Amino acid sequence: xxxxxxxxxxxLMVNEAAVNVCSNNIANAGTDGYSxxxxxxxxxxxxxxxxxxxxxGTGATVEDIQRMHDNFLDIQYRNTNSQNSYxxxxxxxxxxxxxxxxxxxxxxxxxxxxxNLFWNDMQELSKNPEDKGLRENxxxxxxxxxxxxxxxxxxxxxxxxxxxxxxxxxxxEFNNTLTQLKDLNKKISAxxxxxxxxxxxxxxxxxxxxSLSGLTxxxxxxxxxxxxxxxxxxxxxxxxxxxxxxxVDTSGTMLNLKFNDGTSFNPSQGELGSLIDLVNNKIPDYxxxxxxxxxxxxxxxxxxxxxxxxxxxxxxKKFFEGTGAKNMAISDDINNxxxxxxxxxxxxxxxxxxxxxxxxxxQNIINGGKSSPLDFFDSIVSNLSQETNxxxxxxxxxxxxxxxxxxxxxSYNGVSLNEETVNMMSYQNxxxxxxxxxxxxxxxxxxxxxxxx
Amino acid sequence: MRVSDTSRIFSSLNYLNINDNSMQQILxxxxxxxxxxxxxxxxxxAERIMALKNIQVSxxxxxxxxxxxxxxxxxxxxxADNVKDLLVKSQELLAQxxxxxxxxxxxxxxxxxxxxxxxxxxxxxNQSVNNKYIFGGTETTNKPxxxxxxxxxxxxxNGNNSDIEYSVSExxxxxxxxxxGSLFKNIINDVITARNNISSKNTTATxxxxxxxxxxxxxxxxxxxxxIGSKSNFIDFNIKRIKNxxxxxxxxRSGIEDLDMAQTITDLNLKENxxxxxxxVMGRYGQLNLAxxxx
Numbered sequence: 001x002x003x004x005x006x007x008x009x010x011x012l013m014v015n016e017a018a019v020n021v022c023s024n025n026i027a028n029a030g031t032d033g034y035s036x037x038x039x040x041x042x043x044x045x046x047x048x049x050x051x052x053x054x055x056x057g058t059g060a061t062v063e064d065i066q067r068m069h070d071n072f073l074d075i076q077y078r079n080t081n082s083q084n085s086y087x088x089x090x091x092x093x094x095x096x097x098x099x100x101x102x103x104x105x106x107x108x109x110x111x112x113x114x115x116n117l118f119w120n121d122m123q124e125l126s127k128n129p130e131d132k133g134l135r136e137n138x139x140x141x142x143x144x145x146x147x148x149x150x151x152x153x154x155x156x157x158x159x160x161x162x163x164x165x166x167x168x169x170x171x172x173e174f175n176n177t178l179t180q181l182k183d184l185n186k187k188i189s190a191x192x193x194x195x196x197x198x199x200x201x202x203x204x205x206x207x208x209x210x211s212l213s214g215l216t217x218x219x220x221x222x223x224x225x226x227x228x229x230x231x232x233x234x235x236x237x238x239x240x241x242x243x244x245x246x247x248v249d250t251s252g253t254m255l256n257l258k259f260n261d262g263t264s265f266n267p268s269q270g271e272l273g274s275l276i277d278l279v280n281n282k283i284p285d286y287x288x289x290x291x292x293x294x295x296x297x298x299x300x301x302x303x304x305x306x307x308x309x310x311x312x313x314x315x316x317k318k319f320f321e322g323t324g325a326k327n328m329a330i331s332d333d334i335n336n337x338x339x340x341x342x343x344x345x346x347x348x349x350x351x352x353x354x355x356x357x358x359x360x361x362x363q364n365i366i367n368g369g370k371s372s373p374l375d376f377f378d379s380i381v382s383n384l385s386q387e388t389n390x391x392x393x394x395x396x397x398x399x400x401x402x403x404x405x406x407x408x409x410x411s412y413n414g415v416s417l418n419e420e421t422v423n424m425m426s427y428q429n430x431x432x433x434x435x436x437x438x439x440x441x442x443x444x445x446x447x448x449x450x451x452x453x
Numbered sequence: 454m455r456v457s458d459t460s461r462i463f464s465s466l467n468y469l470n471i472n473d474n475s476m477q478q479i480l481x482x483x484x485x486x487x488x489x490x491x492x493x494x495x496x497x498x499a500e501r502i503m504a505l506k507n508i509q510v511s512x513x514x515x516x517x518x519x520x521x522x523x524x525x526x527x528x529x530x531x532x533a534d535n536v537k538d539l540l541v542k543s544q545e546l547l548a549q550x551x552x553x554x555x556x557x558x559x560x561x562x563x564x565x566x567x568x569x570x571x572x573x574x575x576x577x578x579n580q581s582v583n584n585k586y587i588f589g590g591t592e593t594t595n596k597p598x599x600x601x602x603x604x605x606x607x608x609x610x611n612g613n614n615s616d617i618e619y620s621v622s623e624x625x626x627x628x629x630x631x632x633x634g635s636l637f638k639n640i641i642n643d644v645i646t647a648r649n650n651i652s653s654k655n656t657t658a659t660x661x662x663x664x665x666x667x668x669x670x671x672x673x674x675x676x677x678x679x680x681i682g683s684k685s686n687f688i689d690f691n692i693k694r695i696k697n698x699x700x701x702x703x704x705x706r707s708g709i710e711d712l713d714m715a716q717t718i719t720d721l722n723l724k725e726n727x728x729x730x731x732x733x734v735m736g737r738y739g740q741l742n743l744a745x746x747x748x
Contacts, residue, residue, distance in 0.1 A: 029458055036457070095493065103491045104502055104710075116510045123514050127521050127619055130585050130593050347613060349585065349593030355620055362511075362623055378503045385492030385499050392493060407464045414457030421743040 001448075003049060005441050007059035011434035014041055014060045018427040021065060022420050029415040033207035035069040036415045037199060067199040073409040074206060075220075078213035080402040082269035085214040087395035089274040090282070093163060094388040097286055100155050101381050112377055114148040117141050119361050125342065126354040130311065135337035139330065146320070146328045149294045153287060153325035160283040164255055167275040168248045170215060171257065174272065175245055177212050181205065181230070182243045189225040189240075198226075217269035233267045235259070255279040282387075287325075289380050294325035296366045297373050301357060308341030308353030317341060465735040472728040479721045486712050498709050505706045509699065515622050516695045522619040523688045525629040528587065530681045532577050533631075536640060537674055539570050539577075543644050544667050546570075550651045551660045560651055564604075567648040571605055571641060578637040588633030591615040597633040598641070604652070608641040610634050621691050627684060636677055640670045 018039040028034040040063040049056040102110020118141040125134045184205045191198040205228070212218055212230070219231040229239040237243065244259040255276055257265040267273040298320040305319040317339050322328040333339045342354035366376040481490060492499035549555065550563050578588050578598045589597035589612030597612040614634045618626035647663035 095491075098491060098493060104489065104499060104506075119510075120514050123518060123620065127518065128583060128585065131583065343591070345591070345615070347591035347593075347615065349589070349591035349617055350615060351591075351617060355618065355626060358620060359624065374507055378500070378507070381492055381503065382496060382500045385496040388493035389496050403464075403467050407460050407467070408454075409460075410463050411455050411457050411460035414459035416455070416457040418743045419457075421747070425747070 001441065001444060003047070003056065003058065005438075007044075007057075008434055008437040008441060010044065010059040010061065011437065012431060014039075014062055015427045015431040015434060017062050019424060019431065022424045022427065025415045026417065026420050026424075029417055029420075033203050033210075034415070035067050035199070035203055035206075035413040038066050038068055040064045040066050065197060065199065067202060068413060069202070069206070070409065070412045073405055073412065074209070077402060077405045077409060078210065078218060078220075080398050080405060081210065081213045082217040082273075084395060084398035084402050085271045086269045086274045087391045087398060089271045090278065091388060091391040091395050093159065093274075093278050094282065094384060094391060096159055097156060097283070098381070098384045098388055100152060100159075101377075101384065103381065103385075109144075109148070111145075111148045111152055112374075112381075114141070114144050115361075115373065115377070118145045119358065122354060122358045125340075126351045126358055129342035129351045129354055130348045132311075132337060135311075135340050138340060139334055139337050142319070142330050142334070146322075146330060149290070149325040149328045152290055153294075156283060156287045156290065160279055160287070163275055163279050163283065164248075164250060167255060167257075167272065167279065170271055170275065171246050171248050174212070174215050177208055177215070178230075178238055178243050181208050181212070181228075181238055182241050184208070185227040185238070186241050189223075189227040192226045202226075213270065215270045216267035216272045233265065235263065235265055286380065286384065289376075291324045291326075292367055293373060293376050293380075294328050295323075297360070298322065298328060300360055300365045304353060304356050304360070305341050307344075309343045309346040310341050311338040311348055313346055314339050315341065315346075461738070465731070465738070468731045469728075469735065472724060472731050475724050476721075476728055479717060479724060482712055482717055483714075483721065486714075488710055488712050502706060502710050505702050505709075508702055509706070511623065512695050512699050512702070515620070516692065516699075518619050519621045519688050519692045519695065522621055522627060522629045523685060523692070525582075525587070525619070526681055526685045526688065528580075528582060529629075529631055530678065530685065532580060532588070533636065533674065533678045533681060535577050536574060536637065537671070537678065539574055540640060540644075540667065540671050540674060543567060543570055543647065544664070544671070547647055547651075547659065547664055547667065551656070551664075553656075560654070564648055564652050567644060567651070568604065571600070571644055571648065574637060574641050574644065575600055575608065578633045578641070586612070587630060588612065588636065590630070590632035590634060591617060598637065604649070605645045606649070607645060608638065610638045621688065622695070625691075627687065629684075631677055631681065636674070639666075640674065643667055643670055 018041065021037055021039040025036050028036075041060050042063045044058040044061045046055045046057055048054070100110075102112055105113075118138075121134070121137045121141045125131070125138055128134055184201055188198050188201050188205070191201065209218065209220060209228075209230075216232050218237070221229040221231070223229060223240070227240055230237040235244075244261055244263075246257055246259055246265060249256040249258045249264075257267075257272065257276065259265060266276065302318045302320055306316045309315045310317065314333075317333040318331045319334055319340070320328060321331040343350035344352040360372075361374055362372050364370060364372055366373055370376075371379065482488065489495050489498055489502070492503075546563050546566055550560060555563075575598045579596050580587060585593040586595070586597050587593070589595060592612040595611045597610060599609050599611065601607045601609060610633060612633055614632045616628040616632065617630040619629050620626050643663065643666040647659060647667065650659045650663055
């Protein structure tokens with residue numbers, strides 16, 4: 001009967017523990033990153049019952065509180081998450097540049113529209129080259145053209161600066177995450193060695209790893225003491241409680257990520273990977289193209305312009321000055337609009353030079369004679385749109401995949417209230433029956449003791 | 454598959470998001486009335502739209518240039534017609550003067566008529582449009598003709614024989630002027646000579662050389678008028694071509710860029726239904742809980 005009493009008491013305790021686990025699950029049903037837990041209940045050892053000389057079970061015992069978590073889905077999720085954040089960062093930056101170029105709208109103050117206005121004004125002047133009013137128009141629209149080039153160049157440079165700033169913020173985030181992971185490594189390995197539970201720490205660690213995977217591509221290796229080693233693009237980011245602090249090096253012309261031991265870090269994926277690509281390649285590339293357009297156009301325009309004669313017989317004057325899109329401006333000579341050269345022979349009505357200047361629009365003078373100014377600008381927009389579109393497609397593919405993995409992960413790791421309710425009912429029933437059992441055993445003791453009255 | 458509450462909420466939210474996104478896209482299209490709002494939505498189409506818009510921009514400029522060229526030519530044509538009338542009138546006067554029975558008074562009357570014709574010819578040659586002289590070649594700021602002597606002995610042409618061209622289509626420049634040097638100079642000089650010959654009663658010259666010269670002048674003038682006419686015809690043809698081209702391009706651009714309203718509104722209805730359904734499913738499904746059915 002003592003055996004039965006022991007078993008009944010253990011049953012009470014086991015079911016209470018199981019209800020505890022349920023209660024913890026229900027409490028965390030909405031907690032981010034929480035993995036449901038399950039009480040692993042095993043039957044206890046069998047002993048030989050001396051009364052009947054037969055082996056008998058001694059009830060149940062809680063083996064472990066298991067954390068239900070699928071590590072394989074984590075790996076899949078983090079890989080796609082790295083790609084996802086890479087492409088979404090590229091997309092938002094390229095989209096920014098695309099909107100600066102004005103896209104398909106010809107009637108806003110974008111470079112293309114201003115270019116067209118300049119051309120229209122030149123055409124008008126070609127019909128009345130002696131008209132000072134039309135010359136003033138040209139001067140105005142040329143100033144606008146220069147300003148549009150200046151703004152576009154400056155705005156792209158601003159984007160580059162913003163993304164450099166952003167990469168500093170992301171590097172700080174990266175270091176914070178790794179510091180927290182380092183602390184967790186320490187705590188987990190200590191808890192592991194002392195045989196304590198650390199399911200909550202594992203949840204925290206997985207959440208941190210998820211956000212780290214958004215910053216860079218990572219490979220996670222588990223060590224014997226449940227601590228982890230994190231590798232990324234050939235660098236060890238964290239191993240035990242060893243970790244290297246990352247910093248942004250902008251001393252050169254390029255954006256470099258460097259660890260405090262001097263080694264450089266070139267992630268291929270994640271937001272950091274995209275930031276390096278954007279700041280070092282993509283943004284300067286478009287800036288260069290705008291520059292090429294302005295320099296080639298200016299040079300060719302000036303060459304033709306300086307061969308012509310102004311209203312007052314002046315010749316050899318430059319129309320534009322500056323070294324590129326950054327500081328393109330109309331030259332001081334043009335402030336006197338009589339200096340605008342339309343004539344080839346010095347007669348006021350001759351318009352051959354201005355007609356030649358008009359024709360530049362459709363001549364292949366840009367980029368080593370490969371395309372016309374308009375075509376070149378269109379090709380910049382077109383390139384941008386293709387790259388933007390590519391990033392958008394990749395990003396939406398990645399997010400479909402990562403969403404489906406995340407759904408799988410949540411459905412495996414997450415708490416189901418229905419399941420908990422059913423478990424709770426079954427443990428609750430078992431608990432009340434165990435209590436009933438104690439009552440029976442108690443009355444058995446009573447019956448036995450009543451013999452001695 | 455196991456379903457947990459978090460996965461249920463996550464995927465419902467996802468579906469809502471997807472429907473939300475496609476609703477937003479359609480609404481954006483409807484409000485802008487455009488199929489593509491930024492080039493990255495469809496780079497291929499965007500490239501074609503940009504190319505078509507470039508043509509439209511240059512076409513509208515070339516159309517303007519063609520119209521201006523046409524008005525320049527018609528001014529020239531009117532002037533040439535005027536000159537022709539004056540020339541014919543001088544021929545008639547010359548024929549009258551060659552009548553041997555004419556007395557001195559009558560000859561002087563003819564001379565004074567020829568004087569006013571010369572003045573009119575010079576005025577026509579000095580005609581200006583928009584503050585520029587149109588018959589001085591490219592010397593547009595100086596008066597092309599000045600008369601020497603009174604009574605006139607000769608006319609001085611201050612202009613040159615260069616032509617002014619307008620750009621009426623890509624790489625097509627057309628001459629819109631005839632210099633006064635070739636249109637007027639000989640005529641005026643010949644009329645002056647004839648007038649002086651009549652006045653000095655040099656009958657041999659008047660009866661043969663001067664008549665011959667004026668005949669030649671008329672022939673040349675008629676040739677010039679014909680060439681102006683054929684240029685005008687070319688410009689008319691060009692204007693028509695550009696207009697037709699603009700219509701074609703607009704149809705093409707509109708087919709690519711403008712929204713198919715009926716299709717989009719049908720899409721909107723479909724998406725709206727899907728959105729409503731996902732909202733209501735989420736609302737209903739979210740309320741269900743096993744605990745509600747336990748007593």
